[in-house]
Amino acid sequence: MIWTHAVIVFLCLCPIYAAFGQDCPSRQDMQSSLKQVQKLLSTHEAAYLQSLRTLRKKLTLLQNTATKQTGKANNDTCLKLDTPANSRKLGKAQTPGHEVHFLCDAGYELVGAESRMCQESLTWSGQQPTCRNINECASSPCLNGGTCVDEVNQFSCTCTKGWAGATCQSPVPTFFVTMTNTSSATPSAAAAISPPAVTVGPFVRPSRCTQVQDTTHCTCDPGYTISGRDSTTCTDIDECELFHMGQAGRLCLHACVNTPGGYRCTCPAGYNVTRDGRNCKDIDECATRQNNCTRDQMCINTYGGFQCVRVDCPRIRNATYSKTSPLRCERNPCSVDNRVCSQAPNSISHHFLSVVSNLSAPRTMFRVSALRLMGDTLRFSLLGRGQARRHFTVQRSDRQTGQLVLGSPVLGPATLEAEVEMTELEKGVQLGRYITKITMFISQYEF
Structure with a gap:
């Protein structure tokens, strides 16, 4: 076929040569030219077939990859x-x-x-x-022979005779006076004696007196005591002052309010008094919906309150990010020639911690780990200056884990922020960067 087309071409050229007064090429010249044309066509044909084979391989590879990715999307x-x-x-x-x-x-x-x-x-x-119940009785909180009963998130004490209070820490006062009555006509008889009328109020009560064989006993209700030499009047005992620091520590974890015949403990705003009547328990405003966070905000419960936070993905030149979870943004794929994009962080995650005031230090607050090591080196560092550098350091706990350490106690209320960067390297060349932002909300109180 190739020869036929070549001959036709040359035959068609002969009249053209004649028209310009030139001789038609000889048969030998024509054969030589035809061989060159044949060689040229064979070369092009081979290249064309090779291109077809390469294209077919690429199409097959793309088809197989698409099939695998489809299967992965369903099962990965x-x-x-x-x-x-x-x-x-x-x-x-x-x-x-x-x-x-x-x-x-x-x-x-x-x-x-x-x-x-x-x-x-x-x-x-x-x-x-798993989550197991905390045994609040393990520390033996009940004093003076009291029996501890473990309950969910609390305990109660059954006190022995003569003791009272949440942990049986307060003695029950039984005050009495003895008076000799020489005018008693029936010394062997026991009779109640009515005290003279006294002015009473919530913190003052009349005593109860009985007479037994020329002796008069006057007693007061629990929480009251005889007022000096006046055996007819009982005054309230201020337990908050008297038992401010007992064997079990402070009578109340936060504040003590004296009441007629007793006392009660109070807590600051954002806390409730626990069932033992002494301690304070944080109110979870996020779980109980006692907050004013909007739909585009996250509610973070803190000790004594809450914080409304909104996590937005960063805006970095030549790089874009997508939110893969409420607290995590990941970088979209970069083009091959976009070096600025490839140097930007691969992911940025946010974490929020609730911390009590004056927390003891040094203390590990957060750990950052690599799922798998891609290069030959993994480096951890603390970003930022000022407040972060004053309170935090970053240490390596093992080959693939770095930890954020609080170096000194911090009095609340305060908010501390730190950024921990994890960088993967291969022979000094950066493979990836991952930034973890930790925000600590420090409460006003230590409990």
């Missing part, structure tokens, strides 16, 4: 984790690299991993935790 998730009894689970993502966290209800303590991560093998790291 870890199995859903159950929420342990008496706890709540934070986090819903089940794809590799994402974590879920567990928090036990009040009165229960966590046994096992606080968080679990979906691994590349589509299995969860660690073991499923």
